[in-house]
Amino acid sequence: MLFRLPGVYRPQRDTWLLAEVLAGRELGPGTRVLDLCCGTGALSVAACEGGAGWVTAVDVSRRAVISTWLNSKLNRRTVRVVRGDLVDPVRTLRFDVVVANPPYSPASDDSVRGRGRGRVLGLAWDAGIDGRAVLDRLCVAVPDLLAPGGTLLLVQSVLNGVEKSRTMLEERGLRVEVVASEQVPFGPALAGRARMLEERGMILPGQRTERIVVLAATDVGSRAGLRPGSFDE
Template sequence: MTTETTTAPVPPRLMTPPGVYEPQHDTRLLADALRREGIRPGADVLDVGTGSGALALEAARLGASVTAVDISWRAVLTARFNAWCSRQRVEVRHGDLTGAVRDRSFDLVISNPPYVPSPGRWPPRGAARAWDAGQDGRALLDRVCAEAPEVLRPTGALLLVHSGLCGVEDTLTRLKGAGLSAEVTDRTSIPFGPVLRSRLTWLRGRGLSAADLREELVVIRASKE
């Protein structure tokens, strides 16, 4: 079942310094899906690409034992600070996607990776690392689809959010190819933000810009069940 979601706010007062992704519509959409999972106390949850730690903190509030990973040291320190301020226990590790936790397995993996299509031919620098993901927006998505199943327990699940601009069917196909059952569970439509508006000419040239300048966000749930 796919839900057209009206999102509840992620709890406020998280520090998000320059270069760390500030919780936005996609964060809230994934938080809604996370709350519906019925996380049992002590369940092991992994947040891949944690940024400010917003989703990791939400999982901790639900009673999970949470590990969060980010490749940015600034994000790691930010997530640790936000966990301390929120009085939530979250283990925050520095690493590249699941590389920092290959020795472990989890009941639930959540991820809001960078997914914005970018005209640049080189890896993003500075603040853009938090959202730019190559010309098709899949530089990180494809890796999450490949790596997440390797750290899931036999009854584990993955919750992944990204833009419809990146190819929803491609994500479903990759996850199913990795042996998971995958479906879109949540959808919402939002106006183009400043980054996408600044790339309208390029997006139109690639056939990625809708006439109404709105972006669809989706949550995909994949499981081993």
Template sequence: MTSESLTRTPPPRCWTATGVYRPQDDTRLLRRALRREGVTDGAEVLDLCTGSGVLAVESALLGGRVTAVDISRRAVFSARCNALLNRRRVTVRRGDLAATVQGRRFDLVISNPPYVPSPHPGPARGAARAWDAGADGRLLVDRVCDAAPALLRPGGALLLVHSHLCGVEPTLSRLDRHGLRAGVVDRAQLPFGRILRSRLAWLRERGLVTDRTPLTEELVVIRAEHA
């Protein structure tokens, strides 16, 4: 399949409950990487932090046997509804990342976790739980990296999307320390959205943004596999 046909293929139908992360630019970027991965019939796929479940459904449409996980009850409900809406079978579980699939290994693990640096101490609540991830934005990203080696079968791969604001090199280094070979396979540049614009003063205090820095965010998809 060519890159042009990947772009033209319509995404799954998607409905999201109030408070659930709606598919956005990071979802579309990860979807592009997912489709390039070449999911084969019967491949075991795990979607961590599934949110609306749209990428879990996409994986099922490609032929994967999909398990989707989210800690949010509303996200779990949305993902189950979207699987029904698209007439695809997806096993959706509520739980804390990989805790619900202990002992299982997968051919592909995909994740679009919360990664936005937050000035608010403590765990995020309400709708913000879908994007806030601690002062450095790595609260969930690091945990996905730590869980990946035990989740991947030999020859399996992790696809993880996040912002440059929570650090690309720390992710690559962390995966490397776990014995995974990792690299950036896709990028996209986009203007700051509403949440980041509302935190400009705080981002500048932390040195994540300067007066000379363009108010743009780079999203990256990182792919990792056992070295």
């Protein structure tokens, strides 16, 4: 059972698919795991249960930070929970595994909401017109947080352009592969925006399912001197 304050993203199938992939990795007392956009901390708890010795969770939402902290205590797990904008609080650190279930629901516009409750609620799932407002930032910033041989495990919808994520990560010198994929019904956010997505041509008329995928992007050595596009998978 996970405690969740109002406005924090409720774990859904994308969360659990990512957790299943994480469970298949070898984690040990020396493994350093970062849970970005942690929400309730479900993935942080999963990393601890998998054997990771060092788990850090980051979210911009104060409610998410509180939810993650409480869930770590309720499950008797040790998680360092910090509030901040994406990677800002951990820029000087390096991790063996980074898990990320960022907001990727297409929104009505790209406007940034003001601070306070409205901003927190929006950031739980809204991600700009194309759903890539956070994905793009993550693909640029996370490679610098990976220890040698480290891996980013990223879940997203095919509606947001999996190939764009792959290309951006490969340009940063990572080897990228799809390690899990599943067709799922629309969650509450997309179900309420189906007509908007149809009008934009992002889904077919009457479509009410999406495919979610987990990308594994692995550091294959020093990226020093690599230029965008110089990495050959």
